[in-house]
Every structure is written in C-alpha cells, then in structure tokens.
Amino acid sequence: MLQATQSVSEKRKDFRAALKSGKLLRFPGAFSPLVALAIQRHGFDGVYVSGAALSADLGLPDIGLTTLSEVAARGGAIARATDLPALIDADTGFGEALNMARTIQTLEDAGLCGCHLEDQVNPKRCGHLDNKSLVTTPVMAEKIRAAAGARRDKNFLIMARTDARAAEGLAGAIARAKAYIDAGADAIFPEALADESEFEKFRRAVKVPLLANMTEFGKSKLLTVKQLSDLGINLVIYPVTTLRLAMKAIERGLATIKKEGSQAPLVGEMQTRAELYELLRYEDYAKFDHDIFNFEL
Helix, strand or coil: CCCCCCCHHHHHHHHHHHHCCCCCEEEEECCCHHHHHHHHHCCCCCEEECHHHHHHHCCCCCCCCCCHHHHHHHHHHHHHCCCCCEEEECCCCCCCHHHHHHHHHHHHHHCCCEEEEECECCCCCCCCCCCCCECCHHHHHHHHHHHHHHCCCCCCEEEEEECHHHHHHHHHHHHHHHHHHHHCCCEEEECCCCCHHHHHHHHHHCCCCEEEECCCCCCCCCCCHHHHHHCCCCEEEECCHHHHHHHHHHHHHHHHHHHHCCCHHHHHHCCCHHHHHHHHCHHHHHHHHHHHCCCCC
C-alpha cells in the first residue's frame, strides 16, 4: 500500500531510459514481495521474477507447469511492492501465438515492466540443462510478432530469449536473435553463454539491449559487474540467488532445531522483529491509520 510511489507507466518509461543509458542494470531475483523490498533497500536497479524460482516456491520443477494466472498473480504482487521496474520470466508464453498475445496483455495489467519469452518446446526445461528442444525460428518469430502487436503500452519491454547456444552453436543463437529482433523483440536474452568471449561476440552482432544470466551452478561463467559492463551488457539478472540463500538457511535452521530441540542457537542469524518491521515500514502504516481514524462520531 505504501511502498510504490511511481505509477506503472512511469516505471516502464524509466526502465526503457535506463536500458539506453549505457549503465549495467542489476536485477536480483525476487520470489516474494518482501524480497523485492529488500532488493530496493539495497540500491539495486530492478527486480527479476524468475520462472524457476516461482515454480520451485510452488513445489514444482521448472518444466512449464506453472500457469499464466499463477505467474501474473505472483509477478504483480512483487511489482506492486516496489518502485523498481520488474522484469518477469514468461517461459514459452503459455501457448502459441494467440496465447502469447493474451500473456502480454495479462502481464501488462499485472503491472510488470517487461517479460522475456523463450524459444523452447514445451515441456521446457531450465536453460542450463542439456538436451533442450527448440521451436523453429519462424514459429518463434511469429510468437514475437503476436506479442509485440498485442501490447498496449509501447514501453512494456518484450525480450526474446534464445536457448539455441547448445543445440545450434553461437552462430545459430545469433542468427535466431536477429530474426527475433526483426519480428519485434526489444531486447535479447542469450541463455547459457559460456564466457566473456561469447558475450563479446554476441554484443558485436546484436545492437539491441542484451541480458546476461548470472545463475549459480549453470553453464555460464559468473562474471563480475565490471566484466559485464566492459562487455557492453545492459542488464544482469541473479535469478535464483535469493531463493538459494534462503533455502540453505532454512535447511540449516531446521536441522539445528531437530538436533538441539530449540531454535535458540539460531537467533543471532535471524532477521530481528525490528528489522522486519523497518523493512515493511510498520510505523508508516500505523501513522497512516492514525491519520485517517482521528475523529469521533
């Protein structure tokens, strides 16, 4: 209620301008609105809503089992919590070209600033696993055209992700990216590039904004902000980092409680009640409530 002060249209316009600024934008993954608030508080440029993190949080593997309504609801809740732009993973668009059009309008209505759509065949899989199957370039281009034609806000960013690096090589992935740009994609997400040299080649070949996925335990070398900036990358995501950190702490905490019979040894590792209330701006809500209910009947 009290977090976001900017309208969705303002956030989208600012996001577009930031992508053109030449500065590398850093978007950690947020699997809940509370995480988005922490990302904003730490001074990042935006939040990323990962399909892998969202599906894992629902107890599902990342193979395209989530629905448009689930993704839009969670993404919208995260986007509304912060003034930062939110970019969401829309997997394969939840169907073919006609479904793609509905997906874009649903995500627009949910308050997201943009989404990326990938060229895998359903059931899809994590972009850093082997043996991914892809739709043909013309089929994906048709879906991109449908997405671009369906949006009502010109500043809603449509990003095309290609998973072709493993199956078709770097040249094949670049060729797909160019076809997707011609079809109306505003930006490109080349998934699972190996190292600096591959990002450099992609950057030379593709003129629209590029996203780098710095996910742990994957096929891409984890590059620093300076390295990515020097390569001319526009946006970096850390999609599952916060979920992995949280789940490791949860596993460790549950093991301690099971062994020790109490959470007392863990208290020093916890976010305090005061820290949580400060992040949630609890006092501002109390003041807001007091200012309204200050009359007598």
